[in-house]
Amino acid sequence: MKYRKLGQTGLDVSILSYGASSLGSVFRNINESEGIKSVHAAVDQGINLIDVSPYYGLTKAETVLGRAIKDIPRDQFILSTKAGRYGEKLFDFTKKRIMTSLEESLGRLQTDYVDILLLHDIEFGSYDQVMEEGIPALQQLKAEGKIRFFGVSGLPLTVFEKVLAKTELDVILSYCHFSLNDTSLLSLLPLSEQKNVGIINASPLSMGLLSSRSVADWHPADQEIRTACKKAAAFCERNGEDLAKLAIQYAVQDKRIPTTLVSTASKKNITKNIKWAEEPIDQELLADVLEILKPVHNKTWPSGNSEWIV
Template structure:
């Protein structure tokens, strides 16, 4: 497994990391026993970073992960969780709720501290609550030793462009913006590098878009984007290739992207993903898939409040190219 420097945190993170959302049965009904085996298989495969949230499975993912890591040496892995989002439409970024949430997460996870705490999907609330309550709460938790580093997460890239100059955080978690169909995260890298902010890239399969299976009804992508991604996946299948392999290899290949999260509750799947990272990428197939996806490249969807959506400014426009 390859490792990369992670912003200013002084940490080395595996290029492939483990997203524990699947342990909460958010994609399918899962077996706790199999989920625990998956966590152990991920660590045995060289992955050293695990991310979770109380939102995933309404605390189930944290509880199952807590069982999996209970008997493991704490210095064997880096662990992040989140605060602020607790249900589909349940958000509370008040300082008191964040403090309580961390205590609850630590109890479920059977640990004394988190390496990173992310504010979860901050695009759903006005910036005032983030600036005045949530971020100061993160700083207080760092002082208390409950967390080592602080971060924010969300979908719109414009969100990070607006917030990062105003807040002091160590990391961000971005999803669905560095994958085969969307590389718009590249435009944000100069800003992250300017502030030495660590990056977590999540969902290299674009929340299931890059698959031969029918996209879930809840997926917010438009029909043209769904159709193009499925076409690309089916093309890979005709070549005897799983598009997931190409997607994972593509997302982990860029030296400027420290780590990419993948989620599964199947131990064989996480071992397979880790093996893919070590194998050479089929450049010819990548070119062919990129051509299929070209008409929808960098197409995304809105998330949260209007003030955070719309076209982000590019590095070139900012003068940081």
């Protein structure tokens, strides 16, 4: 496993990280024992960053993860969780709720601190509430030693620009913006380097678009994006390859992106993903797939309140 520096945090993070959303049965009902084994397999094979949220499975993911990590020495992994999102449409970025949210997470995770705390999907909250209450809560928790570093997560890249224009962050978590079909996250690199912010890239499969499996009905991508990705998957299959493999390899190859989160509750799948990340990418296949996806390159979908987009 290779490791890279996460901004100015001093943390060396594995290029592939473990996204624990699957432990909350977000994508399918999981076997808890198998989910715990997947966490252990990830750490045993060199993954050292684990990310979760109380939103995933409505606290189930944190609870199962807590049972998994209690058997692992605390210094062997970097733990990231979130606060502010608690349901499909339930968001609360008040200072009081962020403080109590962390305490609840610590209980479920069976630990006395987290390495990283992120405000979750801030584009759905009020800008004023995030900036005047949410960020100060993170600053206080860091000062108290209950978290080591903090940041925000969201889909629109404008949310990071807006927050970084007013305050300092240690980390940002961006998803669906550094993958085969969308590399717009690269536009944020000059600002992140200027501000010494570490970047966590999530969803290299673009929430299932870059896979041979059927795309979930809830996926917000329009038909043009879906069709292009389906065409790329079919092309890979005809050539005896897996689009998901290519997508993971592509996401981890850029040294400017410290780490990429993949989510699975399967020991077999996390082992396969790690193996893929360590294999050299097929440059000819990559060029062909990028050409197929060219018509939808950097095309995304709306997310959140309009005040964050402008």
